[in-house]
Amino acid sequence: MKTTVVNIVTPDGPVYDSEVSMVIVKTVTGEMGILPGHIPTVAPLAVSAVRLKKDNSMDVVAVSGGFVEIRPDKVTILTPSAEVADQIDIARAKEAVKRAESRLQSKQDDIDFKRAELSLKRAMNRINVKEGNI
Known part of the structure; x- marks a missing residue:
């Protein structure tokens, strides 16, 4: 092959x-x-x-x-x-999801929503890869 x-x-x-x-x-x-x-x-x-x-x-x-x-x-x-x-820390990825979601729900003016969205995507991707949901 x-x-x-x-x-x-x-x-x-x-x-x-x-x-x-x-x-x-x-x-x-x-x-x-x-x-x-x-x-x-x-x-x-x-x-x-x-x-x-x-x-x-x-x-x-x-x-x-x-x-x-x-x-x-x-x-x-x-x-x-x-x-x-094999090397993804699932607990760390889930904490990153929580942080990103709280930033996105925040009403503060100084929150960079694009950056928070990207952070959420990266964390969700890591969780999906670790759990085999690809």
């Missing part, structure tokens, strides 16, 4: 580096399946789960946006933050 190398990189360093048979990402315009030999492409990513098929298993990584660069033999994902499903 053909494979392609996948690297998921954040400003803090690499998060994932492996050979997989298929990558599924969610771009801002929709989902995209990537197989070995895919044409070169660059696309912006949504806050979402990246699914990585290896033999008979599936690895899942929560990403908070960024870009995917596809080459015929390599897929690179550059993202502000990423967490492999």
Whole structure:
């Protein structure tokens, strides 16, 4: 079976580096399946789960946006933050949801609603990835 190398990189360093048979990402315009030999492409990513098929298993990584660069033999994902499903702290993610929801419900003028919405999306994405709701 053909494979392609996948690297998921954040400003803090690499998060994932492996050979997989298929990558599924969610771009801002929709989902995209990537197989070995895919044409070169660059696309912006949504806050979402990246699914990585290896033999008979599936690895899942929560990403908070960024870009995917596809080459015929390599897929690179550059993202502000990423967490492999096994390493997500569910309690911390649920606390982040509560904080973001309280900010969104606040009537204070100094609340940055866009930032609170994005924080809520990232936390919900982490929870969904950890719980397998992707």
